[in-house]
Amino acid sequence: MQRFVLIAIPYAWLLALFLIPFVIVFKISLSDIALAIPPYTPTLGDGVGPFFSALDFENFAFLASDDLYWKAYISSLRIAAISTILTLLVGYPIAYAMARAPEEWRPTLMMLVILPFWTSFLIRVYAWMGILSQEGFLNQFLLWAGLIDAPLTILNTTTAVYIGIVYTYVPFMILPIFAALDRLDGSLIEAAEDLGCSRLQAFWLVTIPLSKNGIIAGSFLVFIPALGEFVIPSLLGGSGTLMIGKVLWEEFFNNRDWPVASAVAVILLLILIIPIVLFQRNQQRQAEEEA
Amino acid sequence: MAETVFAPWDDPNEKPLIRFQNVTKRFGEFVAIDDLTLDIFEREFFALLGPSGCGKTTMMRMLAGFETVSEGSIELAGQDIAAVPPNKRAVNMMFQSYALFPHLSVYENIAFGLRRGNMPKHDLDARVTEMLKLTRLEKFARRKPHQISGGQRQRVALARSLAKAPKLLLLDEPLGALDAKLRQATQFELMDIQEKTGTTFVIVTHDQEEAMTVASRVAVMDEGRVMQVATPERIYEAPESVYVADFIGDVNIVAGQSTPMGEDRYHISWAEGQQPLVAASDRPFTDGQSCHLAVRPEKIAISAERPADVDNAVQGKVLDIAYLGNLSTYYVELPGGQIIKSQTANTRRISRRTFTWEDTVWVSWTATAGVLLAQ
Numbered sequence: 001m002q003r004f005v006l007i008a009i010p011y012a013w014l015l016a017l018f019l020i021p022f023v024i025v026f027k028i029s030l031s032d033i034a035l036a037i038p039p040y041t042p043t044l045g046d047g048v049g050p051f052f053s054a055l056d057f058e059n060f061a062f063l064a065s066d067d068l069y070w071k072a073y074i075s076s077l078r079i080a081a082i083s084t085i086l087t088l089l090v091g092y093p094i095a096y097a098m099a100r101a102p103e104e105w106r107p108t109l110m111m112l113v114i115l116p117f118w119t120s121f122l123i124r125v126y127a128w129m130g131i132l133s134q135e136g137f138l139n140q141f142l143l144w145a146g147l148i149d150a151p152l153t154i155l156n157t158t159t160a161v162y163i164g165i166v167y168t169y170v171p172f173m174i175l176p177i178f179a180a181l182d183r184l185d186g187s188l189i190e191a192a193e194d195l196g197c198s199r200l201q202a203f204w205l206v207t208i209p210l211s212k213n214g215i216i217a218g219s220f221l222v223f224i225p226a227l228g229e230f231v232i233p234s235l236l237g238g239s240g241t242l243m244i245g246k247v248l249w250e251e252f253f254n255n256r257d258w259p260v261a262s263a264v265a266v267i268l269l270l271i272l273i274i275p276i277v278l279f280q281r282n283q284q285r286q287a288e289e290e291a
Numbered sequence: 292m293a294e295t296v297f298a299p300w301d302d303p304n305e306k307p308l309i310r311f312q313n314v315t316k317r318f319g320e321f322v323a324i325d326d327l328t329l330d331i332f333e334r335e336f337f338a339l340l341g342p343s344g345c346g347k348t349t350m351m352r353m354l355a356g357f358e359t360v361s362e363g364s365i366e367l368a369g370q371d372i373a374a375v376p377p378n379k380r381a382v383n384m385m386f387q388s389y390a391l392f393p394h395l396s397v398y399e400n401i402a403f404g405l406r407r408g409n410m411p412k413h414d415l416d417a418r419v420t421e422m423l424k425l426t427r428l429e430k431f432a433r434r435k436p437h438q439i440s441g442g443q444r445q446r447v448a449l450a451r452s453l454a455k456a457p458k459l460l461l462l463d464e465p466l467g468a469l470d471a472k473l474r475q476a477t478q479f480e481l482m483d484i485q486e487k488t489g490t491t492f493v494i495v496t497h498d499q500e501e502a503m504t505v506a507s508r509v510a511v512m513d514e515g516r517v518m519q520v521a522t523p524e525r526i527y528e529a530p531e532s533v534y535v536a537d538f539i540g541d542v543n544i545v546a547g548q549s550t551p552m553g554e555d556r557y558h559i560s561w562a563e564g565q566q567p568l569v570a571a572s573d574r575p576f577t578d579g580q581s582c583h584l585a586v587r588p589e590k591i592a593i594s595a596e597r598p599a600d601v602d603n604a605v606q607g608k609v610l611d612i613a614y615l616g617n618l619s620t621y622y623v624e625l626p627g628g629q630i631i632k633s634q635t636a637n638t639r640r641i642s643r644r645t646f647t648w649e650d651t652v653w654v655s656w657t658a659t660a661g662v663l664l665a666q
Contacts, residue, residue, distance in 0.1 A: 190357055191390035193377045195455065196407030205403075209394045289437075 022269070029262035030055040040258050059263035069247065069264065073271065076244040079158065079233075080226040083165040087222045088215065090166055091173030095214075096207075098174070099181035110178075113171050125164060125235050132160050132236070156238025164232040169225065173218035180214030181207070213286045220279040228268055244268055297507060298522075299332035306369065308333045308459065308491050309354065314363035316349055316515075323349040325515035326363070336485050336492045338502035341512035342538075347495045350512075351461050354493065355384045368458060378407075383457040387464040389448035391436040397447050398423070398432040404455045422450040425484060442473050449481075453488060462494040466501060478504045499539050503527070511535050527587075533664050536585040541620075543591065543631050545584045549576035549663070557663060559584055562627035569602040572663035586661035588634035593621050593646065594653050602658040607631065609650045621646065623654050 031040040032054070042054040063069045098109045116124060131137045132155040139151040154160050184207065192202035208215075230245030237243070244264065251261035299305040307330035316324035323346045331337045339347040352358040353365060356377030364371050372380060383404070391400050402419045410418070423429045426446040431439050436447065445465065452460055465481070466474045482505050485492050496502050502509050503523040510520045511534075519526060519535045530536035533544060545568065547561035557576055558567035561584075570584050597604050610630065611622040621633045631654050646652055 185388060185390065187386045187388050187390040188392060190355075190377070191384070191386055191392075192403070194355055194382075194384045195404035195451070196378045198378055201407070206392060210392075212394075 025262045025265055027055070028258050029059055029260075029266050030057065031259045031262075032058070033257050033259055038258070039256055059259045060267075062260060063263055063267065068242075069244075069267075072242045072244045072247045073267070075242045076227055076229075077271070079161060079165070079241075079243060080223050080229075083162050083169070083226050084219050084223045086162055087166050087170050087173045088219060091170050091218060092177055092215070094170070095174045095177035095181055098178050099184070113174050116171070121168065122231065124168070125231055128160070128164055128167065128236060129155060132163065155236060156240065158237065158241055160236040160238075161233050161241050161243075164236045165222075165226050165229065168232065169222040172221040176217040176221065177211055177214040180211040184210050213282065216282050217279070220275055220282075224272060224275055224279075227272060297334070299335070300330065300508065305332060307331060307366075308335075308368055309493075310366040311350075312364050312366070314350075314353070314365060315361050316346070316353065316358065317361045323515055324353075327515070327517055329510065329517055329520065331491065331493060333491055334489055336482065336494070336505055336507045338506035338509045339493065339495045339512060340499060340502040340509050340538075341497065343497060345512040346515040347497075347512050348463060351384070351463055351493065351495050354459065355382055355461055356380050381458040382461060383452040383455055383459075384461040385448045385452040385463065385465050387467055389436075389444050389468075391444060391447055391451070393436055396433050396435055397428060397439070400436065400447055401451045401454050403451065408455075418454060422454050425453070425487070426450040441468055442477065445469060445477065449484070453484070453490065456488075457490065459491045459493065462492060464496055465494065466496075466498075474501070481505055503539075511538055513538075529662060530585065530664070532666055533583050533585065536662065536664065541588050541632060541634070543586045543588060545586075545629065545631075547582060547584065549580050549582045550578055551576065556658065557582075559663070562625070562629065565605070565625075565627065569658045570661050570663045571658045574663065574665070576663065576665070580665070583664045583666075584661045585664055586656055588620060588632040589618075589636075590660040591631060591633040591654050591656045593623065593633040593635065594655065595645070595650075597653045598655050601655040604653050604655040605631070606651060606653055609646050609648055609652055612644075612646075612648065619644070621652070623652060625654075 028040055031042065033039060034041040042051045044051055046054070094113075098106060098113075101109055129136075133139075134151045134153065134155070136155070138154070139148075142148045143151065154163070188206050188210070189202050192206045193199070197205060228245045228248075229243060230249050233241045233243040234246050234249065237246075248261055248264045248268070251257050251264060255261075309329075309331040311327050311329040314324055314327045315322065325346075327346075327350070339350060341347050349358060353360055354367075356372070356375065360373055364373060366372065367380070367382065392403065395403065398419055401422050402415060405415045405418055419432075420429075423432055426449055428443065428446055428450060431443060431447075436444055439447070445468070449462075449465070462481075466477055469477060478501060481492075481494075485505075494502070494505060503526075506523060508520060509523055509526050511518045511526065513534055518538075519531045521529070526535065526539055530539065536542045537544065545559070545561050547559040547568070550558040550560065550567070552558050552569075555571050555573060557570050557572055559570055559582060560567045568584060576582055592598065592601075597606070605625055607623040607625040609621055610624045613620040613622070616637070618634055618636055621635075623631045623633060625631060633654050
């Protein structure tokens, strides 16, 4: 009985905070738009029989027919994938340097990585607008340094989105990789060198494989939120950047088409479930290996 | 048996495999190795023995190439190796932690070094199989390091470091992580493998028993200096300093002044109102020179009556008895307060102990039982 109660708590949590909201969103995605409050039909007030007979997959069919949506999905996947790779390229050397830093520096370096979280995410993205705009700090600096003659257009391009995503999510990449590298026994690198590896070979053959789990965890932690990212593309990417998070927001708040917006969200969730399942499997395997 | 004894260090024509010449190593202000000169010969099983922090691991890491020499030079087979990086040295190391690659199988761990060279696949497989056989690991080739026992891991580490057939194998506390029983068995296994492969082994250890068991020669180190290099027998029976005598095994040290009595014999006055002790020594001592007589406990006899015809006999009181099963050690307090340890083998079962606490006994030893040391 006690065991049942113990297991029931997390299941109740999942049911209340994951399954029920999903069922609600899924129900809305099967409804039709209406000029009412709430802005869709049917509701349970119509009676159970008419309620179920009014539900259909019309909105999903609409999503498939309009190429805006699947283009937005593809574009989001591409932007999320590229930014994950960029974040890895930026984050790995930082994590490596942190793991190699003298013991007494590490808490400070760790603090510096976490410090940006103390400021609101929104404010930090707005700050990037100030840096990247035509008259922004970056252009002013480059002009002053004589590296460019005319200001660069960075804001409202995909480049700005990449900069924003890499900047925002790099701590999520650094921390798991740092944890993996920190555990790495230094004598393994010495052993590799002793057995004939150059420094670079030892890095490829020992350091990278042994930090693989950290790389995978970090990549998922960046890829999953980046895929549905809305604030960064809408503030930094301008109208030219097509991302599904932005489409979703516009559908909800500009068009007030809740059923279509819900259908977009349901598809997005299905796309995300694949990497989440892969991530879970990786975590599980890692736990098994350590046991 | 007319077999020649393996002792290249006594042959002046023999060229050493490794030559440390006035090597000094500093870490900032700290001197880890202090002007050290040492030769190690081919096919030797050489032990570096000393307390932690004596510089033995630093010496080994300099041989492997992980530390640079501050002054002096290290030669391997006649060549200065200062400029040779670790991955280019014909030296392999077995790490204290074993440093097995956790993401690779036992087979791949052993093959790791071979894969760095351009060895043909067939030869590589043959070599790894040979190593697996040598270390009796054939059954575990496909396992990962975390799926095998500590003793097996130790053997994988050994096989991996031997796979490239190095000129010199360095072993850093190779048996430190094993329990006592397994350690003993592994010591003989190590000696066996060393003999089979003919590789020169340099082992670092703080366990004197281990060093004495496996090594052809032992270097006793202290504070960055080599105190004595000799075969285990000579280290034990003919230590050159009180430090070495005290570090290896158990010993009684009696301080006193020497008086030469002719023919390598000396009288040592060691306490007021006591008869001087008699000791033989090859090393000359002058009249009135302060000296230390070192006698091993097992060379001191204990008896109720004063034994006849012994060079030294002193009366004392039994202070403590340590029963170790195979041995019993008696702590006998002499009138001056000096404590002498006497060890007897318990060769018979269920024999009544002859002496007990507070008994008055005689401890005795011959003139040649002890070693007379200046410092």
